[in-house]
Amino acid sequence: RHMLQRGILSRILYPAPEPSYTIDSFPSELVWVPKRSSLDGDVPPVGVDSVPCLLLTYPFSRYLILFFHSNAEDLGRCFSFCHMLRDKFQAHVLAVEYPGYGLCPGVASGKTVMENALSALHFATQSLSWPIDGIKIFGRSIGTGPAIKLASLFRFAGVILVTPFLSVADLFKDRVGPLACFVEEWYPNLELAPKMSSPVLLIHGRADDMIAFRHAEKLYAAISSRKLLISPPGMSHNTNLMNDMNLLVLPATQFFSLPDYVFHDLRVPRWALDISRCTASHRPSWLTLIQREGRALLQLGQHLTAKPHFFVGKVQTSPLVSCCGSGRMSDSWPPTLGESCCSRASVDQHETAESSQVGYDLGTMHQRGSQRAVPCTDPIQPVAVSLLAQLRHEEFQEEEVSPRVMGGERWPAKHAERPDVSV
Structure with missing residues (x-):
């Protein structure tokens, strides 16, 4: 019965969309983070299961943003937003994929998502040699669950929570009422909020009809560290945060004193870009x-x-x-x-x-x-x-390549000009 409830809960909280990217979509920015990497930072074996992550670097930036996207998108759909995060804050961005999303195998649950989150954090601190006080955690919607959980365990340079929620039970309580007591709790955010010691920026629109604004208000009251709540009256759950500088860019820049720089640059190990670490089912033919x-x-x-x-x-x-x-x-x-x-x-x-x-x-x-x-x-x-x-006996048929469109917008020019393989 518990497994059945867990499966239903996974389908509701993590309705994975169709993959919007392939192994070839981001040739120099898609890294394969090992789930069981060695503690000393050595090259992990190829057979180790890997988590696809998007790594966007910015020259000589002091900060790295560990990003957890919402449940309605994968790395391909949030690529443009991560790209703007990197450019606006002039920081490195490491976006983590969820199990069952994009090229990441498995089924999403509170446990499996946290395994990916901890693997990405280990990759940043060990393989990239990035100090934990130079990492900022960014979670959006369901992504605020793993973000708050990590922030309750470690002290980071900062935490950004966009449209956060109190708990899974509270999410269901808004929809199904008393039946929410039968739901397995994956993210007790209200319980973990007082344990966060990092500066926290909360952004939640008052017009949000998916996650009520009261969730952010109670979380804000429970946080004991330095904090700031931004509550635009006309902001809904899916409002584009980059259309208005007052929603995210200006508050985060002032609250965290961004950007900042160091004299050494981030070095990405070669093995992290090796596509042979991709799960076999998604390897290119x-x-x-x-x-x-x-x-x-x-x-x-x-x-x-x-x-x-x-x-x-x-x-x-x-x-x-x-x-x-x-x-x-x-x-x-x-x-x-x-x-x-x-x-x-x-x-x-x-x-x-x-x-x-x-x-x-x-x-x-x-x-x-x-x-x-x-x-x-x-x-x-x-x-x-x-x-x-x-080919002497059969007609060669090239696979039709669909236009690279994400969220109704074409990719940035950097990724639009791909090598032409048509004949």
């Missing part, structure tokens, strides 16, 4: 990897779909050379997975000279050598050329 090789390989595929033809003149270097190290074909056509893209152990100089004078059929040129081709050891090579071989 071989087709995607082949597409990344660029136009040359795809144009070769078009070339192989045509009938074998002759050409006169010097043999040109095949695009396969850049991908697989050899432009020669195997003795069987079409090649199989066991023997596909092959490299000759040696090439007879006389044959090379002769080939520059006479034209050969691309389909039979490999037969002139007396030495049989040696199968490649690189696992991507047979898969790549096997796919190209099948």
